[in-house]
Amino acid sequence: MSIAHGTILGGLSTAPNLEAALRGYRDCLGLELVDHDVLSDDLAGSWGCPGNAGSPYAVLRPTSGEPCWFRLVEQADHADFKPTRTYGWAAFECTVEDVWHWPDVVENAGFQIVGPPKKLENIEPAFIPMQVLGTGREMVYLNQVLNDMPGTDLPRAGSAVDRIFIVVLATPDRDASVTWYADRLGLTRGADYTLPYSMINNAFGQPADTQTTITMLQHARMPIVEVDDYPVEATVRARHEGMLPPGNALVTLAVKDIDACDVDWIRPPAPLSGALYEGRRAATAIGAGGELVECVEVGS
Secondary structure, three states, X not given: OOOOOOOEEEEEEEEOOHHHHHHHHHHHOOOEEXXXXXXXXXXXXXXXXXXXXXXXXXXXXXOOOOXXXXXXXXXXXXXXXXXXXXXXXXXXXXXXXXXXXXXXXXXXXXXXXXXXXXXXXXXXXXXXXXXXXXXXOXXXXXXXEOOOEOOEOOOOOOOOEEXXXXXXXEEOOHHHHHHHXXXXXXXXXXXXXXXXXXXXXXXXXXXXXXXXXXXXXEEOOEEEEEEXXXXXXXXXXXXXXXXXXXXXXXXXXXXXXXXXXXXXXXXXXXXXXXXXXXXXXXXXXXXXXXXXXXXXXXXX
8 A cells, every 4th residue: 555745654642541541442433453562662762752661552553444553552641731731742633434423432431522523613614523532631533524625635434433634733833833844844834724723712711712723734635734823821741751741642654755854853763663664664753842753654
């Protein structure tokens, strides 16, 4: 299978109890468990998180076979972490077959509904989103795609829960983050949208009609990173020393040529084994918003 530059190969989240998290992702969402082990020293070190070495670790994949992996690392909760109030990866948006199926079942599997299905305002009605928090307080959107958007193609689900097709970044400087991905990873700045963003408004106690501007980064017609303006009250994410950021911790992107990426790698690119990597070269950098961005070389 050919994988395009910029494809989201995975989203990694932390969870205080891996088995409880698996009851949500595997048993409820229906993702296939493809690896269940402990995190290697090599992989933890490549992320700049040596404190996670030896932690229980799981990798799941949609049953559609799409090249996208959901990864979970067991890590103690951090009392100062509050979802949607800090910089870094804010959410992973997945495409689902039927968004209306999930409100009745996800809470029994450890997920907390923070945004029931609803149609968006002031934006092309391309999908119906729903937002849940996992047991590690990671944010996951379950989006049923209805239509493509002008200049952007949105994937339809081939399984009940399918691939991650947009990752959401909270940043102190939206333009700086957009420029970082465009200049350093070769993505393209897409459209800006201004809308009442209920997740942000609720998290910061803002009036429901408060407007937020977001910018899409894409490759050709494929959406990749949504970069969100955040209120001045947002802060750097608290994290345990030497360990992953809590919640939505790391995003993995496919790149055509890893040597063409103009970034400072935590460790130089090197082949990695196991699910997702399959012997390909990979390395991790820190984005302009402090987020962990892992790149895997896929060639043309």
